Amino acid sequence: MANTTSPALLLEDYSIEMTGKDIPGLQEAAPFLPPGTRVNVTFLGNENLELRLAAAKAVRDGGFVPVPHISARRIADQAMLEEFLAALQGQGTVDSVFTVGGDPHTPEGPYADSLQIIQTGLLQKYGVTEVNISGYPEGHPDIAEDVLWAALTDKAAALTQQGLSGSIITQFSFDEDPVLAWIEKVRARGIDLPVRIGVPGPAGIKRLVTFASRFGVASSAGIAKKYGFSITNLLGTAGPDRFITNLAAKYDETLHGELHLHFYTFGGLKATSEWIRDFSEKQRLGRR
Template sequence: MTTVSTPSITGAELLLRDFSLEMTGKDTPKLQVTAESLPVGTRINVTYLGNEDLPLRREAARSVRSLGLNPVPHISARRLESQERLEEFLAALREDGTQQSVFVVGGDPTHPHGPYTDSMAVIRTGLLKQYGVTHVGMSGYPEGHPNIPDEALWAALEEKSALLAAEGLEGDIITQFGFDAEPVLQWTAQLREREIHWPVRVGVPGPAGVRRLLSYAARFGVGTSTSIARKYGLSLTNLMGTAGPDRFIRALAAGYDAATHGEMKLHFYTFGGLSATSTWIDEFRTTEGLK
């Protein structure tokens, strides 16, 4: 009997299967062109920015859905002025049929605009399930958070996972972006040791200008030492240049072990634009010979 061998699936292929992207409400007009190059059902996270309103957020999520993609609206806890505002948003999503998956985050404001100090407070209300949410995304910080101790971050993740499981809700974790694959791999291994087995979507910066990438890194406490920058492909002497995450993805794929790290995927932060990021992904797949 002849045995026919099949090509093994590479780490990069596994990571790029079911990747997700992020957009703002203002990206909606560009979505039609971008959607043409994306696999049907691609998850598109729709951010909850302070300078955008409910109609703009609704339009963005509806547009994602109408193009055969899966919308994941964000809920920014500290931006919510009241429970009524939270319910208004959830009711609007349910009316539009875009409520199935949401991503709950604390949000940027230093002081909460209403009763919700963090994402946990929103999850504890029980309103997500009541309004038809079945899948909840949570934040993860492989390099830590500039204002929150590591143990507090771990405790919060463990409690959120337990709360969602108790309500029968599915979940995943989207990490803060970074330029060094090693902390991501170490953090994900720790996550599994703590018996948290939700899929991890590793935050990856889409191709963007070096100056912009460094600006976001400084804002979110992401390491940009000379050695890390060189490893990633950032030129600290040419801030007008651009950089993509090809080296980062290759390093992540090389260190990825499903038995240790569980289910991992990629989530692209589109700092350089939605279309530019989707084009880059296509070109990277071609260059790497990926399916």
């Protein structure tokens, strides 16, 4: 039987995402973010080392916890990886990272996936103590399901073998049921890492539908059903209040283990962080 976790409790210790170019957005969002919030800094192909480092430093200087991404297939060689890690270490933003295979179909260097990054031993050499890895509750449009499960199992085992802590950060979803079912399968495989469930932050409905189609996580009709808007009218914005409320209602710690939320900021950092603050406050007031 599921417990009575409230949405407000599920929102504690959430994480949020930004790009290297979004330092102004972070500064706007800062008043709404709890001190110590984990802020992931993406590793995009159109951003360079300086942008990524500046963003990670801005996160730290704002009183938050930077989690820089490392995109394996975008790393040209070992020297590039070491340069990035050394620079992060030099500015005190290397403790926690997120490793992911990345978008390019063909690797730009020797690393085909994030497991190979973990297995280099270079992360520990430069002071990394926590490595976050990716999970795909609704699959990946370009990767077979058995390959995804093997990768997740191998990465979790590699972290244990190397004495690294970590968590699983999932792709965003609009439907709590496949997410929770997937987490139960993760636990059944003996993987007990905390899971940070990907949540699409508030954004324009058209934008949400576009991202869902791009990443293969939901149909337009599926999003409309879960979010309660008409598929014939995609004007306006939508937030994840139903998703989070339903997730909290069905969360059973004995089945699902430790869960947190990770917000993808499709509508912007400020809009997302302000929405989280307001939604959390409404939930707390409703419980009094």
